[in-house]
Amino acid sequence: MNGTPTIASVLTWLYLAGTILLARLVLKEKVATVQMVGIVLALVASVLLAVA
Numbered sequence: 001m002n003g004t005p006t007i008a009s010v011l012t013w014l015y016l017a018g019t020i021l022l023a024r025l026v027l028k029e030k031v032a033t034v035q036m037v038g039i040v041l042a043l044v045a046s047v048l049l050a051v052a
Contacts, residue, residue, distance in 0.1 A: 007049055010042055010045045010046050010049060013038065014043070014046060017038070017039040017042055020039065
């Protein structure tokens with residue numbers, strides 16, 4: 001039960017990352033460097049949670 005908030009926060013961020021990426025692909029919006037770093041960190045965190 002201890003890792004449940006961590007998993008929930010990573011999955012929530014991945015949902016937001018999908019919105020950012022869709023805006024980039026569909027609307028041709030510029031993705032800020034901070035947003036891209038956040039997306040990469042969320043993906044790395046999800047991989048680490050899957051491995052653990």
